Amino acid sequence: MKNKIILISILFFSSIASYAQKNNLDSLIHAFKSKDFDEVVLSAKIALEQKQKEAIPALIQLLQSTEYAKLYYSELLMYPGTKRVVFEKEIIIPYELDWISIRAGWLLEELTFKDFGYRSTELDSEIFEEIKRNNEIETNEIIYTIDWKNRQTNEQILQSSKKKAELVAIWWEQNNANWTRVSALKTALQSNNEYCISKALNFMAEYESEKNNCDNFFTLYKSEIRPHIVLLKHSLIKSMPEKLEDYFHHEGPKRN
Incomplete structure (x- = not known):
């Protein structure tokens, strides 16, 4: 009888823990859908x-x-x-964040270092260069109208998001069993996708200063991750030498 009571107690508290964990995830997803980027969305994204x-x-x-x-x-x-x-100190995020599906795509690409196609095309280059020039001479009070190239209509966004969601679901079905964030980093570094490689390098460069999380990162960095970074020296991507020079300049020793 005593053993039965203990077993019931274990199951009860396990259920509570499981519910609390799920409820926490649900709460974060709800917060991530907020209209308040500064105070709510960004914090939920990090969590x-x-x-x-x-x-x-x-x-x-x-x-x-x-x-x-x-x-x-x-x-x-x-x-x-x-x-x-x-x-002045804004964050540039080339995603149609007002659409929840694309907001989720943004975070999913950040988390997996994959390019599922959720990004928008770039800023108007002339305006962006003017902004950067003025920022360098500290004229930060200027307000600009920002243009983005080839923005999709609402209907196009809904249609393309549906197709992308199906492809991502297939990808996860094929990869979820063995997926880890370390494996995602290695996959990105081995890809020929400049965006994925840049995401991975930026993540690692800022790992200790930002609220980043990647299980076994320090344990596996020197043996399994860094060799892939070194191999990028042979990449045919034109911007890679500069990116690598910047990365190794700020790399510092990674903990064993």
Whole structure:
């Protein structure tokens, strides 16, 4: 009888722990859909990214959303929904973040270092160069109208998001059994995709200064990750020598 009570107690508390964990994930997903980027979305993004593999199924489900949640104006953020921006300390995110499906795609690409095609095309180069020049001479109070090239219509966004969601679901079905964030880093570094490689390098360069999370990163860095970085010296991507020079300049010793 005593053993039975103990077993029931274990099952009860395990159920509570499981519910709390799921509820926490649900709460983070809800927060991630907020209209407040500065105070809510960014914090939820960081917390979800730290969950690594656990967050991926929930994000894949979110890719199917047709919800539109226009973000409040933020001086910290430049993205395709931005009409005006003060160039001072903003974050440039080339994704249509007002669409929840694309917002989920943004985080999924950040988490997996994959290129699922959720990014928008680049800023108008002439305006962006003018912004950068003025920033260098500290004229940060200038307000610009930001143009993004070839933005999709709402209908096009909904149609393309549906197709991308299906492809991501297939990818996860094929890869979820053995996926880890370390394996994702190695896959990105071995790819011929400049965007994926850049994401991986930036993540590792800022690993200790940012709230990044990657199980076994320090344990496996020198033996399994760094060799792939060194091999990039032979890459045919034109920008790679400069990226590698910058990375190795700031690399520093990674803990064993």
